[in-house]
Amino acid sequence: MESRPLAPALARLAALLAGLLAGPLAPAAAWATPFPPCTPGACTLREAAARAGIAIGAALEAGQATLADPAGALVAAELSSVTPENAGKWQTLSPAPGVYDFAGLDAIVAYAEAHALRVRGHTLVWGRSNGPPAWLEAALAATPDPAAYLRALVREHAGTVVSRYAGRIESWDVVNEPLALFTGEPDPASPYQRVLGTGFIGEAFHAARAADPTARLFLNEIFTEFRDAKFDGLVALLRDLLADGVPIDGVGLQGHFGFGAPDRADLTAKLGALAALGLDVEITELDLPMLLFESAADPLAAQAAAYADVFAACLAVARCTGITTWGVGDGDSWLDRAEIFSFFAPNRPLLFDASLAPKPAYFAVREVLLAVPEPGPGVLLGLGAAALAGRPGTRPGRSARTDPATRALAPPTPPA
């Protein structure tokens, strides 16, 4: 075909033009380089995702952020983005009031820079699990004015952490899981919600924006994919925040699909509804445990089809800028240690097996990414501008191919 050899040349021309438009100082983001050459069948996920205009990542622990670790080496070779699984949480960063230990997060950011990986910062303010600093409740009990104390503390924490990595961490989950686990109400169990009400969210976003005006600021939420009432609560919250002028750029749907396999059309609609608010969207913590697929004739193929559905949903929404799995290999999934899901261990929810070999899901995802047609020059201009501005921008909205997923018969039922 005549047109194929032209595409790389057009891409370079478009990038050049976009560079001129974006100004002489706009740096190229290596992980977002549009349409790098690769041979279908031999492309890495990083190359395939770059062709499709999205970032693809995984969560890593600080100790894995090195080529000496097999998972760290695999991420550097195969993916374009990394999220600190625990190293960026307040509880990890601050062992005592006013005391910070950045060693783990520094290691992940340095590793990411050495291997041209994007970093999703995770997470500044989270009221659950290992989110809050261990000393928070005692400090709140000891202060005469908990609201004033906590408001100042949230602003100071967001400012301290975001400014340390300004220009180096591409996006931040500024607030994680502000809603109750299974409903659209504010999370009553969160100390931030309890002491400050919903206003803590705006405080955190404003402080993060002041500390790094270039980072994309996300609100990240769990279990909205299968709970419509919770999703509606999320949309209502986002509308309120935007109306109040809170500087929010994106919303992450975590994508822990343990209660039911993804429905491609429904997920596409949800991502589209969030994008229609004027926000970027990402799937930030994807995992698809095997218990969803046990009744299928070929469980690994069914898992692969479900992975393909999630990627197809993202690719169908222009403002879906990336997908991250929560872990690299099946051997270190958090689900095997988490409440409810540890019962189903080994959950084997990821793209690579316990020995880090690619699973059928890996190949299905690559195929969906490579099925995105190369765009025309007008679209390339947009992609080039986004890449040169150092952040993922608006991609052309188009559907990737359909893969019928075999549905699970009996996933666990969430509480009513």
Ligand code: XIL
């Ligand atoms: C989990 C980690 O994977 C575990 O290692 C840790 O013990 C608890 O937190 N939603 C989130 C993540 O936003 O930060 C959580 O990560 C998983 C659920």
